[in-house]
Amino acid sequence: MRLEHIVLHNLRRRKGRAIFLVVGLMIGVATVVTLLSLTDALGQRAQNELENFGANIVITPHSDELALNYGGIQLGGVNLIAKEIEQARLVNIDKIPNRRNVATIGPKVLGAVEVQGQRVMMMGVDPEAEFKLKRWWSIAGRPIKQGYELLVGDTVAKRLDLEMGDTLQVNDQDYTVVGLLAKTGSQDDQLLIAPLSIAQAALGKQGQVSMVEIAALCHDCPVDDMVNQLQQVLPGTEVQAVQQVVKTRMHALGQFRLFAWGVAVTVVIIGALLVFVTMMGAISERTREIGIFRAIGYRRRHILHLVLMEAAIVSALGGVLGYLTGVAATLTALPLLDGGKASWQWNPTLAVAAVVAAVIVGLLASLQPALRASRLEPSEALRAL
Amino acid sequence: MSLIHLNQVTKHYVNGADCVIALKDVALAVDEGTFLGVMGASGSGKSTLLSVLGCLTGPTSGTVNIDDIDVYGLPQEKQADFRREYLGFIFQSHNLIPYLNALESVMLPLAVSNLSTAEKRQRAGDMLERVGLPDRMLHLPQQLSGGEQERVAIARSLVNNPPLLLADEPTGSLDSTTSRQVMTLLSELHQGGQTIIMVTHNRDNLEWFDRTIYLRDGLIEKDSAAVNGSFSQAV
Numbered sequence: 001m002r003l004e005h006i007v008l009h010n011l012r013r014r015k016g017r018a019i020f021l022v023v024g025l026m027i028g029v030a031t032v033v034t035l036l037s038l039t040d041a042l043g044q045r046a047q048n049e050l051e052n053f054g055a056n057i058v059i060t061p062h063s064d065e066l067a068l069n070y071g072g073i074q075l076g077g078v079n080l081i082a083k084e085i086e087q088a089r090l091v092n093i094d095k096i097p098n099r100r101n102v103a104t105i106g107p108k109v110l111g112a113v114e115v116q117g118q119r120v121m122m123m124g125v126d127p128e129a130e131f132k133l134k135r136w137w138s139i140a141g142r143p144i145k146q147g148y149e150l151l152v153g154d155t156v157a158k159r160l161d162l163e164m165g166d167t168l169q170v171n172d173q174d175y176t177v178v179g180l181l182a183k184t185g186s187q188d189d190q191l192l193i194a195p196l197s198i199a200q201a202a203l204g205k206q207g208q209v210s211m212v213e214i215a216a217l218c219h220d221c222p223v224d225d226m227v228n229q230l231q232q233v234l235p236g237t238e239v240q241a242v243q244q245v246v247k248t249r250m251h252a253l254g255q256f257r258l259f260a261w262g263v264a265v266t267v268v269i270i271g272a273l274l275v276f277v278t279m280m281g282a283i284s285e286r287t288r289e290i291g292i293f294r295a296i297g298y299r300r301r302h303i304l305h306l307v308l309m310e311a312a313i314v315s316a317l318g319g320v321l322g323y324l325t326g327v328a329a330t331l332t333a334l335p336l337l338d339g340g341k342a343s344w345q346w347n348p349t350l351a352v353a354a355v356v357a358a359v360i361v362g363l364l365a366s367l368q369p370a371l372r373a374s375r376l377e378p379s380e381a382l383r384a385l
Numbered sequence: 386m387s388l389i390h391l392n393q394v395t396k397h398y399v400n401g402a403d404c405v406i407a408l409k410d411v412a413l414a415v416d417e418g419t420f421l422g423v424m425g426a427s428g429s430g431k432s433t434l435l436s437v438l439g440c441l442t443g444p445t446s447g448t449v450n451i452d453d454i455d456v457y458g459l460p461q462e463k464q465a466d467f468r469r470e471y472l473g474f475i476f477q478s479h480n481l482i483p484y485l486n487a488l489e490s491v492m493l494p495l496a497v498s499n500l501s502t503a504e505k506r507q508r509a510g511d512m513l514e515r516v517g518l519p520d521r522m523l524h525l526p527q528q529l530s531g532g533e534q535e536r537v538a539i540a541r542s543l544v545n546n547p548p549l550l551l552a553d554e555p556t557g558s559l560d561s562t563t564s565r566q567v568m569t570l571l572s573e574l575h576q577g578g579q580t581i582i583m584v585t586h587n588r589d590n591l592e593w594f595d596r597t598i599y600l601r602d603g604l605i606e607k608d609s610a611a612v613n614g615s616f617s618q619a620v
């Protein structure tokens with residue numbers, strides 16, 4: 001027989017109390033796990049949406065002139081001198097401290113070309129990057145790859161009466177229409193989109209780009225810092241963050257996370273009080289028993305050991321069951337909250353933290369009762385002597 | 386050779402403005418192998434004397450030496466070790482832990498020792514055989530009779546082979562037949578050289594003791610070991 005046997009025997013003997021404590025802790029841990037898991041899942045979902053939203057940093061050539069367009073309406077008669085950015089300088093983006101937050105870099109070259117007697121805007125893009133940035137694009141046919149291929153915006157296709165497989169001549173070069181872009185409601189509808197190097201050649205802007213769109217992983221990245229860093233490595237350019245959207249989403253997420261932690265802390269405090277009150281009751285009930293232990297030669301630390309081991313076992317059990325219940329609650333609640341779009345992912349850190357936190361809370365809440373038990377004088381505890 | 390020396394032991398209990406003197410300048414020496422009976426009316430100080438001897442309640446003044454160790458000069462945790470190694474307690478109401486069977490109850494003092502589980506079982510089993518309960522080892526206290534519970538308590542008090550056995554009214558709640566069985570067992574232990582101090586108010590038990598002291602109002606009123614049975618107050 002060892003002290004552990006006494007603890008296990010006592011737990012079996014006082015099943016009701018043990019079950020009450022386990023269930024109490026289980027509910028507490030389950031609530032915390034559910035809230036944090038939901039926050040995580042919804043946060044992940046929001047992050048994915050942010051990434052799908054596209055670019056959140058735009059780099060354009062520096063201009064001293066004020067913009068004279070609003071909502072796509074350009075003031076007539078304004079002659080803008082278009083400047084470009086040296087494409088070779090874009091490697092500097094890789095030198096910023098937050099380079100790991102840069103998900104996609106989409107360089108673009110813009111310029112007007114004449115097609116079938118009409119001036120049309122041509123945009124050269126890095127196809128792979130561009131289709132990552134514009135995940136909402138719906139294409140009939142296939143995306144452009146390399147070579148003289150064109151993706152045609154909806155308005156241009158209608159004006160020029162273009163269909164898949166048609167051939168266009170731009171600057172005496174034949175291009176094949178491989179994809180038609182479904183209507184986006186944006187300026188993209190008025191574009192002929194070609195691979196970057198092809199467009200640069202067609203526009204006479206070899207080695208130059210008109211703008212760069214960057215998608216940053218903005219779940220927790222410092223967008224303002226990244227803007228400053230990019231500005232430093234790309235002097236002579238304007239770097240702007242599409243902050244409104246990012247900050248709104250981040251703020252909403254932050255508020256939800258704050259709420260979740262607030263509830264979690266409250267639940268933990270209630271759980272600790274529950275353990276404290278129950279253990280105090282248990283010590284009072286076991287006063288005589290503790291007196292016997294002390295009388296037959298158990299040290300104070302042996303009594304501490306007995307009480308804290310009991311608290312640790314009950315808390316660990318509550319933690320494990322609470323975690324499992326929390327996961328089940330999360331899986332049940334997620335479809336109701338987010339229409340099934342957010343998905344739960346197993347987070348081993350949360351699993352371990354839930355059990356460890358339950359044990360720590362249980363031990364801390366039991367410390368005072370355990371100390372009280374260990375300080376019982378055997379003669380006072382044993383009225384028999 | 387004296388195993389126990391109480392030197393001018395006084396014990397006061399303070400309860401608010403009241404001060405109860407439970408023991409007054411008690412001096413007592415008990416030889417090894419003695420079966421000492423402590424008798425007296427309720428409130429005479431019997432249980433306090435046993436508590437003081439059992440290293441459970443420190444005296445207000447005076448010293449208690451057992452086996453030449455000033456037990457109240459020891460730090461708290463060492464006092465616990467002393468109780469475990471030197472003393473065996475038999476309580477009035479058995480004081481068995483309700484969720485431990487007879488074997489586990491007897492092993493209880495060994496739970497904090499470094500012995501192997503097998504050795505603990507062996508010693509507890511031997512002790513239960515010695516008190517005549519070899520076939521009741523796996524029974525819980527509520528499955529045992531009062532006499533059997535007392536035997537388990539005696540086995541538990543002896544499992545560490547303590548030099549001194551302290552018993553507080555061990556037959557107080559038993560019928561006469563069972564009381565006799567328990568006293569016979571204690572007497573056998575005494576015959577084997579065990580030092581026993583037993584508090585009782587039952588005069589029928591006098592025949593078992595080889596020395597008896599009578600307490601009254603915290604004083605030793607009479608000591609059978611004193612010459613001509615004279616009063617030995619404050620020796």
